[in-house]
Amino acid sequence: MAIRIITETFDPGAELNAFMAETAGAGAVATFTGLVRSDPVDPITTLTLECYPELAVSQIGAIEAEAVARFGLMRATVIHRYGTLRPGEPIVQVMTLASHRQAAFDGAQFLMDYLKTDAPFWKKEAAPGGERWVEHSAGDDRAKARWR
Amino acid sequence: MKILYFAWLRERLDRGEEEVSPPSDVKTVADLIGWLRAGDPVADLAMQRPEIIRAAIDAKIVPHSALIAGARIVALFPPMTGG
Structure with a gap:
């Protein structure tokens, strides 16, 4: 298991290759990469993520440990950025290694659903018209609730 | 005890952290929020919906009923x- 909370950008493909360097006989890897979204009709200029790093490490560590135990993952890695990002840049990547695809898919989705609501990051969008904090989404709460 | 504030709560208070010494009858996170609000009109406004504020004590998420005795850092x- 690994957690990286970083400010600099990362290369999603290189991270996947590094993750797959040690597969220990596994049959499946799932990867999800979250990007800074910008609606062409209502574009943003930047997305700034504020972070409480000490809490992020403990929260994501607990989420990862639960995912590994629950889905029988062989390994999981979470990379999460903070700071000021531009549209199209990667924000987050989760990678899961498992014997079979269902565990790898489910583990990655579980990790993302929990990161949305339980990882201490706060997003602020800057657009030509001003800045706004991204509101907590009820849909994200529902996505997490289905794992209970 | 140090208090950390994040995101719009930090902006509304215009500070990311502060040292406080609450009296002994301030026992829980809920008490602490109430005490902070009572002592500062800006904090009172910033935390006017305390039910949506989350808390952590020494980098562990806690409910508002958690006791703050012995805490080094409380984050709101x-x-x-x-994600």
């Missing part, structure tokens, strides 16, 4: 928007 923040 809005709902998280990670």
Whole structure:
């Protein structure tokens, strides 16, 4: 298991290759990469993520440990950025290694659903018209609730 | 005890952290929020919906009923928007 909370950008493909360097006989890897979204009709200029790093490490560590135990993952890695990002840049990547695809898919989705609501990051969008904090989404709460 | 504030709570208070010495009858996170609000009109406005504020004690998420005795760092923040 690994957690990286970083400010600099990362290369999603290189991270996947590094993750797959040690597969220990596994049959499946799932990867999800979250990007800074910008609606062409209502574009943003930047997305700034504020972070409480000490809490992020403990929260994501607990989420990862639960995912590994629950889905029988062989390994999981979470990379999460903070700071000021531009549209199209990667924000987050989760990678899961498992014997079979269902565990790898489910583990990655579980990790993302929990990161949305339980990882201490706060997003602020800057657009030509001003800045706004991204509101907590009820849909994200529902996505997490289905794992209970 | 140090208090950390994040996101719009930090902006509304215009400070990311402060040292406080609450009296002994301030026992829980809920008490602490109430005491902070009572002592500062800006904090009173910023935390006018205390039910949406999340809390952590020494980098562990806790409910508002958690006791603050012995805490080194209490963090108060809005709902998280990670991922």
